[in-house]
Amino acid sequence: MQRHRQRWQLLTAGLLGSVLLLAGCATPPPAKPVSYAVLLDNPDGTTGAITLTGAAGQVLVTRAGFGAMLDGSAQPYSVDQARLNADFGAVLAARPHLPVTFVLYFDGTSTTLTADSKVLIANVLAEVSNRAAPDVSIVGHTDTLGSIESNERLGLDRAQAVAKLIADAGLKVIDLSVVSNGESDLLVKTPDETAEPKNRRVEITIR
Amino acid sequence: MKFLALFVVRSTMLMLMAATTPAWAQEAIGFVKTVAGDSTVTDGGKAVKAVPGTPIRLNSVLKTGAKGTMGVTFKDNQVMSFGPDTELTVDEYLYAPAKGDLKFAASMSKGTLNVVSGVIAKLKPEAVSLKTPTGQIGVRGTNYVVRVEPQ
Numbered sequence: 001m002q003r004h005r006q007r008w009q010l011l012t013a014g015l016l017g018s019v020l021l022l023a024g025c026a027t028p029p030p031a032k033p034v035s036y037a038v039l040l041d042n043p044d045g046t047t048g049a050i051t052l053t054g055a056a057g058q059v060l061v062t063r064a065g066f067g068a069m070l071d072g073s074a075q076p077y078s079v080d081q082a083r084l085n086a087d088f089g090a091v092l093a094a095r096p097h098l099p100v101t102f103v104l105y106f107d108g109t110s111t112t113l114t115a116d117s118k119v120l121i122a123n124v125l126a127e128v129s130n131r132a133a134p135d136v137s138i139v140g141h142t143d144t145l146g147s148i149e150s151n152e153r154l155g156l157d158r159a160q161a162v163a164k165l166i167a168d169a170g171l172k173v174i175d176l177s178v179v180s181n182g183e184s185d186l187l188v189k190t191p192d193e194t195a196e197p198k199n200r201r202v203e204i205t206i207r
Numbered sequence: 208m209k210f211l212a213l214f215v216v217r218s219t220m221l222m223l224m225a226a227t228t229p230a231w232a233q234e235a236i237g238f239v240k241t242v243a244g245d246s247t248v249t250d251g252g253k254a255v256k257a258v259p260g261t262p263i264r265l266n267s268v269l270k271t272g273a274k275g276t277m278g279v280t281f282k283d284n285q286v287m288s289f290g291p292d293t294e295l296t297v298d299e300y301l302y303a304p305a306k307g308d309l310k311f312a313a314s315m316s317k318g319t320l321n322v323v324s325g326v327i328a329k330l331k332p333e334a335v336s337l338k339t340p341t342g343q344i345g346v347r348g349t350n351y352v353v354r355v356e357p358q
Binding site for chain 2: 051132181
């Protein structure tokens with residue numbers, strides 16, 4: 001079974017290589033199963049890069065849909081969808097839901113959500129309940145109005161208020177982290193003792 | 208006006224877990240989210256069948272069987288999924304952004320893998336690496352797939 005599959009992969013890889021050679025491609029894909037990596041578009045639509053460093057050299061891949069050998073022996077080459085599906089279909093099908101982060105805002109120096117943020121609670125709860133074995137991180141923040149110590153406390157109170165929403169909805173999480181960054185991680189940089197609604201927030205990440 | 212100290216409160220459940228787990232057991236750095244077929248997570252030489260919620264720790268060995276697949280998320284939002292007959296070990300994991308402690312290193316001996324980068328790769332791309340028998344992969348805020356033929 002295993003040998004048959006490998007032979008089949010050899011055959012398709014060989015065919016693919018021949019076709020691309022005929023098409024005049026400068027660096028044809030390898031003709032047998034090899035160790036290689038392929039850069040894909042990021043989920044947000046941007047494209048990053050990978051470097052492959054091995055005994056044969058170092059290769060930088062910066063175009064999505066391009067791959068290169070792990071030993072750094074060949075320049076990046078285009079990898080078509082059929083090859084991606086054959087080698088990586090099972091892997092991509094097993095990818096979990098990507099983590100999602102919500103930002104909820106608060107009124108003044110309170111632990112009361114703004115009217116706009118209250119509307120988002122349903123979405124937060126839906127994300128938690130839609131996932132198998134969700135783990136959740138909640139980080140509370142404040143603006144710079146008040147002392148560092150009181151803002152540590154307020155950030156924690158805000159984070160705990162959001163944690164309570166999840167608990168009150170009867171949702172089970174396998175791990176919950178509730179943390180305050182107080183006024184130390186401002187979304188909008190301001191001087192001390194400055195009221196800034198965008199800094200009065202809780203960031204909740206659902207994995 | 209920078210305040211570096213983090214005020215951390217863990218859930219009671221986690222504190223209880225820490226108090227009752229053996230000395231070699233490390234804090235969870237991620238969790239299994241999807242599983243099909245025979246897949247295992249091995250810690251300290253002890254293999255457990257992977258199910259959604261199985262914790263991943265430093266030095267965990269993640270393995271899928273001939274027809275198995277598995278998907279994992281890490282604390283820094285890195286997402287990995289494994290195709291059949293794949294084996295990967297988490298060699299290093301540091302995620303304390305406030306202190307600048309950021310590191311992810313893993314070794315993959317065989318199989319197929321998809322990686323969607325997380326916060327560590329975003330903040331400190333040079334601290335992220337995947338070792339394979341024939342070469343090492345480095346990233347810059349990236350989504351990629353890799354196939355490793357066993358040596």
